[in-house]
Amino acid sequence: MDLTVPAEDIAFRVEIREWLEMHKPDSMPVLDSAEGFAAHREWERTLFDARLSAVSWPREYGGRGASLWQWLIFEEEYYRAQAPVRVSQNGLFLLAPTLFEYGTPEQRDRFLLRMARADDIWAQAWSEPGAGSDLASLRAAAARVDGGWRLNGQKIWSTRAPFADWCFGLFRSDQDGQRHRGLTYYLVPLNAPGVTVRPIDQLDGNPSFGEIFFDDVFVPDTDVLGEVNGGWRVAMATASSERGLSLRSPGRFLASAERLLQLCREIGDDAPASLREDVAQLWMEADAYRLSTAKTVSRMNDGQTPGAEMSMNKIFWSELDVRLHATAMHLLGDRAELTPAAPAAPGAAGTGHWSQDWLFSLPGPIWGGANEVQRTIVAERVLGLPRGR
């Protein structure tokens, strides 16, 4: 066990911190709007120009070949600086690891650089009206045609879809295939003929969700990711990224935990002692998540691939996030419900921020596979309990 941080990683952290201080925009429009998308896309290009939009990727795709440790450092500094939310995150953190694992060289060349530069913003297309937690019951269909496929069906709860350029998702390519069999992973431009996107306002008032209708949409063979009828395995690689390291690096929770400490200090003696204990507990949990991630990265550097144990991660970080933000709301008391728009918000920066982040934390235990499903995965595939269904 060696937790000595090498000199080059310390230098990397300093570089990132200074760069963000110099370049981070002071304010940004709300992401899920035409204006917000344009501004966030522009910010991604600024990151890209400094080779910071995907630091761990190879140089040929716009990265700088940084180690996993350095990627974690980048994330810590990014959240510490409260830099803008990553409009490209579905692509960068979910699709890209899957492309690196299953994509053809031609697909990597075609998609990755454009993704790193935010030329293409990606949305997920997994859930359907009848297939949520039970993703394998999905019914959207892909039919074989000359040179490719025709997609028909409906996807829903597709984050970023109202303004995104492409989507990735599973369709049933073999109508005789049951459940996990007979599914294929497709990459589909959202401006393709036959695609209709209907925005859905989320609980926070922003149209972050989309419902996508596919009406005889043609997809060429070159936009199939992985094997035909082998899409479930490919999708599980994406899901593993969503539950684990890739989408939810510790930096996010470390930064929130530091802000929670700061809030507790500001409120001082007005905070009940029990809330001070909660604050300490949540700071420690964020730190424990960081340490657990250091183990995961060490295993990956040893050549191991994270598997079902990523479900433990997802349970841990999502429930930590909810409790962390709920604790902030309790610290703020009757001012907690105010949004940044409220003129009377005390310490407006902090207060406005917390209510939005609290709302955002609430669905964490749902998306990426509901935590009830994750607990079953842990029980059956990590602990080896007999299957329950």
Added chain:
Amino acid sequence: MRFLPTSDQQAMAEAVRDALAKECTPEILRNAGDPARDRKIWAALAGLGVFGLTVPEQAGGLGLDQRDAVGVFREIGRAAVPGPVAEAFAAGQLLASVPDDGPAAGWLARLAAGDAVVGVGLGTAPLVESADQADLLILQHGTQLHAVAAGDTRLQRAESVDANRRLFTVQWQPRPGTLLAERPEALVRVRDHLLLATCAELVGLARKLLDLAVYHVGVREQFGRPLGTFQAVQHRLADVAVGIEFAEPAVDRAACSLAAGAPSAARDVAMAKVFASQAAERAAYSGLQVHGAIGYTEEHDFHLYALRAWALALAHGDARRQRQRVADDLLGANPAARFPAG
């Protein structure tokens, strides 16, 4: 940077595990109250160098550090080894840090070889493990630490719910000749190392309790199917697994902090105790629940590990007290920087 045990650390832990699988079986643990039994287990550990693990080589130890000890103490916890083994680790750390000419002169080498039993009692009215078997007791008086020959104290047995814990209250008089150290750092050193070893034991106990529960719900059938197929049971045990998964790195980090002399070491140890205690308490309670009535008997092995888990979770500062210490540091004037830096 590689936050995993080295192959040497793994090999050492496996050697201890293999030895204890023979020397500290549940059948042996059932024979509580026999000091000769305890000495036989300690001798097996001494043969592997466990008592001298972090003792400098010139004093006859292996000269390793805290990071090498955590894996060993996980196995000691997993087997619910009786006696003052964590105490010996803490005492060794202390004795190696004071001049070898005071009241404890020569004891470090004897401790390292497993020839002397050293007990440790911190706080104002400590319960000292196996004090009646100890040759030397290290006891706190104010901020001082004293090394007292066991024969110069009056001991009274204090029975624990865990029959394999052999606790005593100690009456003694501090004398100038018994003074071992009076710098507060010495006290912190003993306390933090006692906590670290206890944390590692708790993680090992938690894993053992989870193993027992997983086995039981796999074979026990009700309503025509194994208990482990019921989602309520599955999710309960999944939560136990999550608790252990995130406690273990906290304990390992505390070892790294102590080894590096990090300014955050005391807080990191306190944090480790919070997570290790919570994980072990959850493993014991949920394990009891899924075992049903058989878990609440002496006939089943479960109690041998569950009672130890509960006792150690509460010993040396429970999760709530340790959390309070962490809160005091984090919300105080000068919180220690995170280790490793970030």
